[in-house]
Amino acid sequence: MPAKPLLEFNDCGIYCAAGDFYIDPWRPVKSAVITHAHSDHAKWGHDNYLAHSLSREVLLYRLGEISLETMDYGKTVVKNGVTISFFPAGHILGSAQVRVEYKGEVWVVSGDYKLEDDQVCQPFEPVKCHSFISECTFGLPVYSWRPQQEIFDSMNNWWRQNIEEGRTTVLVGYSLGKAQRILQGLDLSIGRVYTHGVIENTNEALRRNGVQLSETTRVTPDTNKDEMRRGLILCPPSSVGTPWMRKFYPYSFGYCSGWMALRGAKRRRAADRGFVLSDHADWNGLISAIQATGCETVYLTHGYTAPFSRYLSETGYDAHEAHTIYGGDEASELDQDPVKLVNEEGEVIGAEENIDSMEALAVDSATPLKQPLTDSEKSAALKKAKKAGGAL
Amino acid sequence: MRSFAQLFSSLDETNKTNEKIRVLKEYFLKVPDEDKIQTLALFTGRKPKRQINATLVKTWAMEMANIPVWLFEESYHVVGDLGETISLLLPKSEATQNKSLSEWIAEINSLNALTEDEKKDWLISSWSSMDQQERFVFNKILTGSFRVGVSQSLIIKALADISGLETQVLTHRIMGNWDPATFSYSQLMQAVDGSEDISRPYPFYLAYAIQETSDKSKSAEEISMALGDVSNWQAEWKWDGIRAQAIQRQGEIFIWSRGEDLSTDKFPELHPFLLELPDGTVLDGEAICFADNCPLPFNVLQTRIGRKNLTKKILEESPMAFIAYDCLEHEGRDIRELPLSERRAILEELHRASRHQNVFRLSPVVDVNSWEELYELRLRSRDENAEGFMLKKLDSPYLVGRKRGDWWKWKVDPLSIDAVMIYAQKGHGRRADLYTDYTFAVWDQDKLVPFAKAYSGLTDKEINQVDYFVKRNTLEKFGPVRTVKPELVFEIGFEGINRSTRHKSGVALRFPRILRWRQDKKIEEADTLETLKEFL
Secondary structure, eight states: OOOOOSSEEOSSSEEETTTTEEESOSSOOSEEEOSOSSTTTSOSOOSEEEEEGGGHHHHHHHHOSOOEEEEOTTOEEEETTEEEEEEEOSSSTTOEEEEEEETTEEEEEOOSOOOSOOSSSOOOOOOOOSEEEEEETTOSTTOOOOOHHHHHHHHHHHHHHHHHTTOEEEEEOOTTTHHHHHHHHSOTTSOOEEEOHHHHHHHHHHHHTTOOOOOOEEOOTTSOHHHHHHSEEEEOGGGTTSHHHHTTOSEEEEEEOGGGGSHHHHHHHTOSEEEOOOSSOOHHHHHHHHHHHTOSEEEEEEESHHHHHHHHHHTTOEEEEOOOSSSGGGOOGGGGSOOEEEOTTOOEEEEOTTOOHHHHTTOBTTBOOSSOOOHHHHHHHHHHHHHHTOOO | OHHHHHHHHHHHTOOOHHHHHHHHHHHHHHSOHHHHHHHHHHHTTOOOOOOSOHHHHHHHHHHHHTOOHHHHHHHHHHHOOHHHHHHHHSOOOSOOOOOOHHHHHHHHHTGGGSOHHHHHHHHHHHHTTOOHHHHHHHHHHHTTOOOOSOOHHHHHHHHHHHHOOOHHHHHHHTSSSOOTTTSOHHHHHOSSOOOOOTTOOOOOEEOEESOSSGGGOOOHHHHHHHHOOGGGEEEEEEESSEEEEEEEETTEEEEEETTSOBOGGGOGGGHHHHHTSOSSEEEEEEEEEEETTEEOOHHHHHHHHTOSSOOHHHHHHSOEEEEEEEEEEETTEEOTTSOHHHHHHHHHHHHHHOSOTTTEEEOOEEOOSSHHHHHHHHTTGGGGTEEEEEEEETTOOOOSEEOSSSEEEEEOOOEEEEEEEEEEEEBOGGGBTSEEEEEEEEEETTEEEEEEEEOOOOOHHHHHHHHHHHHHSEEEEETTEEEEOSOOEEEEEESEEEEOSSSTTSEEEESOEEEEEOTTOOGGGSOBHHHHHTTO
8 A cells, every 4th residue: 555645635624644734724723734825725613724924924914813933944843753833925924935854855835926026925936746636727828027127117107197197096905915915015105005904904014013004094083085096096806886985986996816817807807907816826936946856746726727737747747637626626815814803994794605606706794794793793793793893 | 001000009099989980081191092992992892812821821920930830829819800910919010111002902902912922031121121010910811801980970070071972972982892992082082973883772771679688678668759650651571581782783783782792693593683684773671581471581691691602502591582671772863861751662563574473472460549558569579580670760861871860670589598707718809818708508307418609798897807817717628618617697688589400408599698697696597498499
């Protein structure tokens, strides 16, 4: 009988039997190692969490009081003789590749990653291993990113043009990662950056963690509308089409995502501008990342796993599709949306961990949640909402 | 080409009409006249002839991108557009070029003189000098698949704004047979129409529907409230053929279909009556198959419409007639400004004088005294092989394009059936990478038999929900098609049904579409093949 692999996929997540721990488990487990704080990777309900130090405050903000240990890049922790260490994944602040070593065998779990240095988080660092568990969200050759400076230049030009034409600039991007990257790329001599509550809460959590971010102003009912017209409003995808967003009319709204690379996806979002900016590796990025690990075996967790694993197999790798919940074969960035009920000012008014990506669109205090909440959750949410003065 | 590519993406980036017109005007003021007329040609569907077939373009693109066929196909299914797929797969270019749109089109048009190897060299070096956006529009033009999400009326509005000419005048001038190689922008913009094109049709006057879907069925009373006294209106059956304009000028005849296709050769049966019309006559009407004094269903016409050669057998099985309902030009004079009642009198006179009344038919005026009477008659439209009624105000002029007010179509409610979705496929364009094309089935004993495909009818939100369902309930994949768990029930609407030997179900539907998603129904409650066949 062949030896059990060091890491395996089971119903709960990526499991290391030798060390008795999971990596990014999606069902409650005793011991969870977390690659990064996006909600499809960092789920609620585990007994113990281990994550990178820069994920600390965001995880506590998103998951509440959890038992959390943190560790820096390059440091190690040993569990039952299995050595665990973190290496930069370049995806978002605090994102880590997890290196697992046992009796000379090395596996690396990439989590999500990109290769371009975004000037916000520590850049991706290839790690030598025997087996590599990789994402492939954009694992098709049609995805090929332009350097981020080009994207930021056109973003800044669009902002200037909007000011000239008297329109508010509304930019949509994910609250953790994309928002901070955009903030870093904007030319703040043009105007102020205003933030939706969800994004500002995330910014605050990161600042508590010692991260230096540019100045942002939270949008509240009292924020001066005329001043906002010259500013740029950063908000999460869930605010598209809500009354909250309509308040800024007339506006031009831009959408930041790797999916904007395709005309169909861009037209479907009906955004005025689509900016192709992704925190995932493109096709060439994925291939060079995999080559740099020197691995023989690759497991693909999410994205275009079928064509990408076929391509890798044809180029000599032992490649497999793995079945995870990180999005299935058409991973959507929607899955990264925070799955908390937050009102417009960013007050958390309830938590529902099992909202799937479809419902995540509806997460907004103005829209009732379709997934039924339990009675106790409902009354807790109501109480908090009342305290915050928001309407549910 | 760069300006044109930029125009294309700017138009893509806005949904606002005024913004589109602004972008178009800016473009027209910037580019040379040759590019203006070329752009107008492309935007109105006058594409250059395809000089390289799509398979070769694809093969050379795969070579240049250095990827296997299967990976190209996978990419294509995700992108949903061949030209775009190629533009994304090719390696990024180092070089640039400054050729104008008309220079590129001239090169494309001269390709037929080249050998296949020369074409390949030309294509690869062309691609190597363009950015992704340029490649995309270039590929679309090259493969003859250029389309743009801008209506003709917008581009005309932009040209009217910068030239000072009336939109109706411009709409008429760009009709018919012109070629951007010989028709210049200054000719288009002359103060007095300088066209000598005797084939040129008039822009069709199109009616809006009184009720968009069966949900909003209007009562006779509501119609009466909206349209007033029935005696001010002329009602005609709405025929299910091909809308056509028939022209006789200087002894030559031309038949145009509504899509501005010159279809004279497709309808030889109509030639004798047209040739005998007085010089300078233009009729608007329906080209339709007709036998034993009775219009035939559209599928009979469909069997001959795509044929290059009309054999004797086809002509016998699907004889054509022309049901005339309007006269736009009489004795060489444009009479579109006359009220309908007067144009009708002229039409009737022409008809009386014709020796071919079995082919040249008049659309009968349905004589009723009240809207209630018409309402009752409308329910029997299918027995007349008609789709409902056309309502036209007796004093209405013949307008340009789709206008509200004077003409309405009042169609019968579609037939409908509850069916189960069993296959799904990704859409194209705006719906690329989303499962939007569905195949539906009804029960035959304990089996689900597919009987129709439908693409439209759901809201964007519903499409997202169905897409989500498909991705998580796939049973099998066959290339781009997925077999999905039978679970979702939809009400499918259609205009007609015919027997078919080509379909497993034994029936073929006319214009099937989704009327609504029946989330209240379980698959056991879907209809049976037997019920469907009762409509036959």
